[in-house]
Structure formats: structure tokens, C-alpha cells
Amino acid sequence: MVQKDKPRRGRPRAYDPDRALAQATAAFWDAGYAGTSLDDLSAATGMNRPSLYGAFGDKHTLYLKAIEGYRAVARAGMQTALPQEGPLKAALGGLYQRAISLYLSGEHGPRGCLLVSTAATEAVMDAEIRRAARAALEEIDAAFEARFRHAREQGDLPRSTDPAALAKLASAVLHMLSIRARIGTSRAVLEQIAASGVDLICGPGPTARRKAPPG
Amino acid sequence: MVQKDKPRRGRPRAYDPDRALAQATAAFWDAGYAGTSLDDLSAATGMNRPSLYGAFGDKHTLYLKAIEGYRAVARAGMQTALPQEGPLKAALGGLYQRAISLYLSGEHGPRGCLLVSTAATEAVMDAEIRRAARAALEEIDAAFEARFRHAREQGDLPRSTDPAALAKLASAVLHMLSIRARIGTSRAVLEQIAASGVDLICGPGPTARRKAPPG
């Protein structure tokens, strides 16, 4: 899996492309697209300007690649955090926990969600970024919706609930956590709000880590 | 109220400060803080650079003033949209309607909420903006909380609800509407989601514009 590629012809790269992309992503994540200069990206990746350009294209292209990478990570996170088996409440609570940890991470302080807090900013004036952000966020909606649909079939949600609507509101909790993390809300408060959100979405039934059925 | 100020000593201003601030705010709102140049601000306000500087200070100070102005507008909007009398559901639904209209407005396309979509972006690297955004958003939380507390006392919300937690989730719906507006979600979808949010927060009781009690 970490198999070395077959030796290439010229001088070897001094950087690992995946790692460099992750580092560039982190830079955009902190300061936003417009607020990140090529010098910032160069410092974050350790690559000089021409290498950056050769590897990822211009700043705009690099940012779109950062979004794509983030989207892949988000997709994987949703899938592992929302397994089909097990109670919905636990899964949703766990997902929000993981999201909070991600949103609070960052070298320069809590930084929320890349899409919510940097891509959406550019979305008004930049159609490409708008499309990329929208696709990524709607994929998250879809993952929630699939899980809620399943939960309803399993009787884990009332028959009367609308999985699509509920999914958008589950995403809303993520959006809110992202915003609040970024403006400095503490982990304790974020966790408390997330728990309220889980209760509101799933109903005030048995708690996330149920020990015994009610009664 | 629109009383002319007493005549000042030197050459009269060629701009109206309030109007200019609103125009500068609109520029920031579209492109974000980092994405808006002084030339953009100059074009938006019709003021030349030195006048801008003389009137509002540097770009950073001007942006903070834009946040303050927005905060005042938001405060007024919350107060008129959430009157103490009347059913909570109608008030909340109406507030979201107004928010959606605001978030969809904009010369260059829907632009969401200034705080959520431009101030939060800068919040990681800029402590002053972070503090200003946080104060503004928490004031909105507080307004929701006060209204929910009142509703609970009036019996318009179950005794078991937590006004503070519910307020944060009511804000979450605003955050989501802002994000989604900015990435291009249609008004119809936004209204639908907002209605779901109202139902979730207030419970599936009588609808916003009740014609007759259920039964």
C-alpha cells in the first residue's frame, strides 16, 4: 500500500505530494482562500513557488484540490461514524464528537470546517468554488439522509419523520459547530449543544450509550 | 430625525457616512474581508482612498465598523421579528423568512450572513474580528433564549425544554441558512428546511399561521 513507485527518470521530488496537499489545505483552512498567499503555502509545504506551481497548478487550482481532499476525508469520516448497525443516537453523538475534535484542531487555533468557513466565503464571487463547496456539503446531507432513512426503516426513528429534512438539520448542527468553534466557543459548550441537537433530532429517547431500555 | 446637522466649518463631505458604511459593508459581505481591496471599497462607496481613510480609519477598522453596523441591524431585526406577544411558531417562522430574504439578497448573488460567512473566516488569525463576531452571534443567541424563556413561561413551549440550548439550535438554523444561501441553495428549499427547523424546535403543534386549532 505504501509501495514505492517505480523509479522515475529525473531528479526525485523533495516532497510527498499527499503530505504537501494536506499542509497546503491546513494553510487555507486557517486563513481562508483569499487570506493565504503563495508564500504562506510555500512555508506550509516546504516547497518553493515553482515546485508548488508545477505540482498543483495555480493557487485557485490548488484550493480546489484542497476541497476535493477534504471532501474525501469527510466522506470517509461520515461512513465510519454512521455505521448502519447500532443505535442512531450513538452514531450521531459520536459523529458530532469527532467533528468537534476536528473543528477544534489547528495550529493557530480552532478552525471549524474548511467548507463552511473558507469555501462558502468565496462562493459569492467564485462559481467554481461555489460548485465544489455545494457538492461537498450536499454529499454530507445525503449521507445523513441515507442513515436516517435506514433508521426509520429499523424503527429507530418515528415513521412520521422526513429523512431528507432531518438530514439538513443534522448538517445544520455541523455548520453551527464549525462557526462556533471558529469564534472561540469552548469544547464543553460545543459538546453540550451537540447533545441537545442529537436529542432534538432523534427524540428524547434512550441516551447515546444506552445501558438499559427505558421502563 | 433626518434633521440636517449644524453647518460644519470646512468643505462639506461628498458622501453620507451611514450610506458609505452600508456600501462598504456590502462589499465586505460579498467578497469577505481579505477578498475586498481598498479599490473595491472605494468603488463601492464612491469615496476615494484618502476620504475612506479619514472617515473610517484603515481597512481593519472599517471592517470592525461594518460588523458593528450589521450587529445593530441584526439586533433590530430580532426584536421586531420576535415580539413577546403572539405564538412562538409564527414569530420564529417569520424571522427565518426575513433571514432568508436577507441572505438571498446581494448584487453579486446570495451572500448569507456577514458574520457567519466573512467574519468567522477571519476569526482564526484575527483576535479582534473573532471577538466582534462572537459577541454579535452570542447576542443573537441571547435574543432567542429570552424569547424561548418567555414562551415557556407562557406555556407555548413544554416545561421540560431548555431555552438556552434551544436558542443555540435556533441560531444553528440561521447559520445553516446562511451557508446554504451562499452556496446557491434555492429559496424554496431554504424555506422548506426553515419550516422543518421550526417544527423541530417548537414541536409539531399548530402551524405558523394557524387558521383553526387542530381537531
Add this chain to the structure above:
DNA sequence: TGATTTTTGTACCGTAATGTATGAAAATAG
């Protein structure tokens, strides 16, 4: 009218930003 005050408008300064040209460096191929 002439002095004073304040704003305007142009032109400018230094810096930072994005992107690129070019030659040295480091590998493989024959």
C-alpha cells in the same frame, strides 16, 4: 474680502502578491 478649516482628488511610496525564466542539481538510460 481674506484667513481658516475641512474635504477632495491626484499622484506617489514601499511592500507584498502572483506567476515565471533560467540555470544548477540529481536522478536514470545507454
Add this chain to the structure above:
DNA sequence: CTATTTTCATACATTACGGTACAAAAATCA
């Protein structure tokens, strides 16, 4: 060992950006 290929690293070109100096303009005050 030489040729070839690919990347690196410095330096550069051009534009954009934030901010300001300065003189003309437009008002009030005496």
C-alpha cells in the same frame, strides 16, 4: 562517462495592495 530527464532554487517581472503627501477646492468665520 555522456546524454537525457525531471526537479530544485534563485532571481526576476509585473501587477496589485495598503496607506499617505500634498495641493486644489469648497465651505465658514471675521
